[in-house]
Amino acid sequence: MTRAPTYHYTQTDINQTYAEIAPGIFDAIAEPSDGGKTPKLLVVAGAQGAGKTYLLENTLLPSGQYSDFIRPYIPEYRARHPQYAQMLEHGVLHAYAHTEQFIWDLGRKIFQDAFANKYNIIIETALDSIEFASLPMYAASKGYQFEVHLIGCKREFAHVSTIERALKSIESKELERFVSLENIDASMANAQSILTAFENACAASVGSTITLYERGFGVLRDRRVVCRSLCTQSSELIPQSITDVNGVVIEPRHHAMRILRTAEANKPCAFNNYARLVNAPIVSLDERGETLKAAHLALANSERCPEPVPYRVFNDLHAYIVKYVFR
DSSP, X not given: OOOOOOOOOOHHHHHHHHHHHHHHHHTTSOOOOTXXXXXXXXXXXXXXXXXXXXXXXXXXXGGTTTTTEEOSOOGGGGGGSTTHHHHHTTOHHHHHHHHHHHHHHHHHHHHHHHHHTTOEEEEEEOSOOGGGGXXXXXXHHTTOEEEEEEEEEOHHHHHHHHHHHHHHHHHTTOOOOOOOHHHHHHHHHHHHHHHHHHHHHHHHSTTOEEEEEEEOSGGGGGOEEEEEEEOOSTTXXXXXXXXXXXXXXXXXXXXXSOOOBOSSSOSOOHHHHHHHXXXXXXXXXXXXXXXXXXXXXXXXXXXXXXXXXXXXXXXXXXXXXXXXXXX
16 A cells, blocks of 8 residues: 655745745835834635735736735745655645645734735735634734625535636646535534624724625626725724615615624624625526536536546536426
């Protein structure tokens, strides 16, 4: 029986890698000064497959508003693992799995340095660690302001999207993994604590905003803004106007969902709205058809994949086809 390869790295490896990349991260950004601008956290949150990185890299970053933000997690940092070349001999799925802890430790060090020096920071979270719930109010206590982008999508869409993403990444020789439905459900178990913590932090930091998006099959592939709220004074989040895909301004009174915090309505509500999006059933014929099409296409691509695809992926895709086929 062939033994699975093992890999190791030390804190010295982390420190050395950090020393090599830190100048490229920090030197291009003016060092924050005491009494200067309020430091900010740009937070993009949602389950695996929700489209966090796509929103960040195709909409937010190209706007030019975040050129002075530090991004602790960049996938390319995985290649800094001292045994990365050896991992790649076993394929990109293998390399992804075995660089996971390394990139977390490296990202944590980058974040800690940036946070301690009050740099603006970008955070992506798949809601997969309950420990993340302790960050928002701590950051607020240190003077940080928040810009939170929360993406809600049905669990079936999130799951199929992770499969599509993994297959595309394998084809491009990029590192990725196949995410199980259990992993996505686990993030939902953490969501209430984490999202409530961010909502409370936004309400405590004047000028902070929280925006909720919906993403799904069909016309929702590119997501839509559901609602947006602004902290106008401490302990308040006031719904703001949003603009739809056609450029039409929609006033708060016409929003299907709202994130509202006032003295009279001082109860967290971001998670409840998020849960409504995530737990909504796939009912309409159009959405069932889009789900079927996505599952069939992913199944065909899985069969042609140059790397071994876990059996559970085939099982899950077949299950979606059986569940949503027209009868």
